Amino acid sequence: MRSIVLIGIKHCGKSTLGKLLARKYDLEFVDSDAEIEKQFYMDSGSRCSCREIFKYLGEEKFREFEALIIRRLISGTPRVIALGGGAVSNAFLSFEALKQLGRIVWLDINEDIAYKRVIKNGLPPFLADAADPRQRFSEMNKKRREDFAKAADITFSITEELDKKAAADQLALLLEG
Numbered sequence: 001m002r003s004i005v006l007i008g009i010k011h012c013g014k015s016t017l018g019k020l021l022a023r024k025y026d027l028e029f030v031d032s033d034a035e036i037e038k039q040f041y042m043d044s045g046s047r048c049s050c051r052e053i054f055k056y057l058g059e060e061k062f063r064e065f066e067a068l069i070i071r072r073l074i075s076g077t078p079r080v081i082a083l084g085g086g087a088v089s090n091a092f093l094s095f096e097a098l099k100q101l102g103r104i105v106w107l108d109i110n111e112d113i114a115y116k117r118v119i120k121n122g123l124p125p126f127l128a129d130a131a132d133p134r135q136r137f138s139e140m141n142k143k144r145r146e147d148f149a150k151a152a153d154i155t156f157s158i159t160e161e162l163d164k165k166a167a168a169d170q171l172a173l174l175l176e177g
Helices: 014-025 032-046 050-057 061-071 095-101 111-119 133-151 164-177
Strands: 002-007 028-031 079-082 103-109 155-158
Touching: 002 095, 002 111, 014 028, 014 079, 014 164, 028 032, 032 050, 032 061, 032 079, 050 061, 061 164, 095 103, 095 133, 103 111, 103 133, 103 164, 111 133
Parallel strands: 002 079, 002 103, 028 079, 103 155
Antiparallel strands: none
């Protein structure tokens, strides 16, 4: 079995479904954002969220750092890996490097569902300064969809809110089919 690599926009369910798949297949679950936070702490001594690290480093330095961390995840050991929403569009990462991680699964979620999840706890910083937060979210996702489609080996469409266990079971069937 190869590693399962989950990609998609923010709040599409990469971590939630990833943990359930890891449990189902008895594999380690790795979240690239958590790995970035861990390495940043080891390097700087500061505990920060990815959002704070992005703000501190700026986009270009953050993307370089993200690419370094993701390349370190390439291994022969099968596991479930959730990549950050912007990782597939990262100019410092090639599609070839991403493919070395494992079998790439795009969680292609309905944008309205994702947006509702994103703003559930208030507008995040990347949308807070926008004149039209919903429009900015839509534009960001349109840009990334092409990259998600190019990178994906498998597409799992999420067109409605599903129970997370039911969604993980459906995804497992797709992976096994």
